[in-house]
Amino acid sequence: MSRLISHRLENVILEKGELLLKEQPLLVVPVVRDTRQLDAWEQRILADLADCPQQQQDSFWELADCHTEVGQKTATGIVRTNGLPIERADGADVVGLYSTMSRFNHSCIHNVNNSYQEDAGGEVLHALRNIRKGEELCITYIDLFLTRQDRQSTLQRVFNFRCTCPACSLTGEALLNSNRSRDRLQQLREALPSAAQQGLGEAVIAKIVELIDQELAGNAAAKTYTYHMGLQCFGDTNRSAALKCAQQAWKEAAIAEGSTSWLSTMLAQQIARFSAEDGAA
Numbered sequence: 001m002s003r004l005i006s007h008r009l010e011n012v013i014l015e016k017g018e019l020l021l022k023e024q025p026l027l028v029v030p031v032v033r034d035t036r037q038l039d040a041w042e043q044r045i046l047a048d049l050a051d052c053p054q055q056q057q058d059s060f061w062e063l064a065d066c067h068t069e070v071g072q073k074t075a076t077g078i079v080r081t082n083g084l085p086i087e088r089a090d091g092a093d094v095v096g097l098y099s100t101m102s103r104f105n106h107s108c109i110h111n112v113n114n115s116y117q118e119d120a121g122g123e124v125l126h127a128l129r130n131i132r133k134g135e136e137l138c139i140t141y142i143d144l145f146l147t148r149q150d151r152q153s154t155l156q157r158v159f160n161f162r163c164t165c166p167a168c169s170l171t172g173e174a175l176l177n178s179n180r181s182r183d184r185l186q187q188l189r190e191a192l193p194s195a196a197q198q199g200l201g202e203a204v205i206a207k208i209v210e211l212i213d214q215e216l217a218g219n220a221a222a223k224t225y226t227y228h229m230g231l232q233c234f235g236d237t238n239r240s241a242a243l244k245c246a247q248q249a250w251k252e253a254a255i256a257e258g259s260t261s262w263l264s265t266m267l268a269q270q271i272a273r274f275s276a277e278d279g280a281a
C-alpha cells in the first residue's frame with residue numbers, strides 16, 4: 001500500500017455509512033505464512049498472474065512493494081504489502097489485490113472501513129464517520145486495541161513504515177491517555193468471555209463502547225466486532241443480552257459494511273430467529 005499515493009477529497013462531504021467504493025480483485029492469492037516457502041510462493045503467484053490479461057498484470061506490478069529494494073519488486077513483496085484479507089466460508093487464508101483499494105494509507109484512527117463482500121463481487125469501502133472536505137481517507141492495516149509502541153512495531157515489521165497518524169503524533173498527557181485507553185480496550189476484550197459467564201458481560205461491553213467513542217471516534221467497525229463477540233459469548237445463556245448485542249451489532253455493521261453485507265444479513269436473521277422464538281415461548 002503506497003505511502004506516496006493519498007486519496008484526498010476535493011469538494012465532497014461524505015456521510016457516515018456511505019458506500020464509497022466497490023472493487024473486484026485483480027488477483028486472489030492463497031497466503032503462505034512460512035517464510036522458508038517464499039520462493040515456491042513467488043513461482044505460484046507468477047504462474048497465476050501469467051493467466052491474467054496484460055492490463056491486470058500491469059496493474060499488479062504498479063502496486064508498491066515495501067519488502068524489497070526500489071526497482072526490484074517481487075510478486076510476494078507486492079502481495080505482502082497490498083493484500084487485503086478475504087473472509088471465506090471455507091476459512092481459507094487468502095488475500096485480494098486491488099488497483100485502488102490496496103493503495104489506501106493506514107491510520108490508527110481510520111475514517112473508512114474496507115470489507116470483503118462476496119455478493120458485491122469484491123472489496124467495499126464505507127465511511128465510518130462524516131468526513132470533511134480535504135480529509136485523507138485511511139483504512140487500518142492492523143488491530144487498533146494496541147498501545148502506540150505495539151502498533152508502531154507491528155507496522156514497521158509487516159509494512160516497513162513509521163505511522164505518523166494523529167493518534168501516533170500525540171505527546172505528553174494525551175499520549176499517556178491514548179495508550180491507557182487502548183491497553184484497557186485490549187484487556188476488556190480479553191476479559192469479555194469470562195465476564196459474560198459471571199454476569200458482567202454487559203458492563204464490559206458498555207465500557208468497551210465508551211472507550212471506542214473516546215479513543216477511536218466511535219469506530220463502527222470496532223463496535224460491530226465488540227457486539228458480535230458479545231452475541232457469541234452470551235449465546236443461549238443470556239438471551240436478552242444476546243438479542244441486544246445482535247441488534248447493536250446489526251446497527252453498527254450497517255454503517256461499517258453496509259446493510260446487505262454477509263454479517264449484517266446473518267445478524268438480521270439472528271434477530272428474527274430470537275424474536276420468533278420469544279414469540280413462540
Ligand SMILES: [Zn+2]
Nearest residue numbers: 108163165168
Ligand atoms: Zn498511527
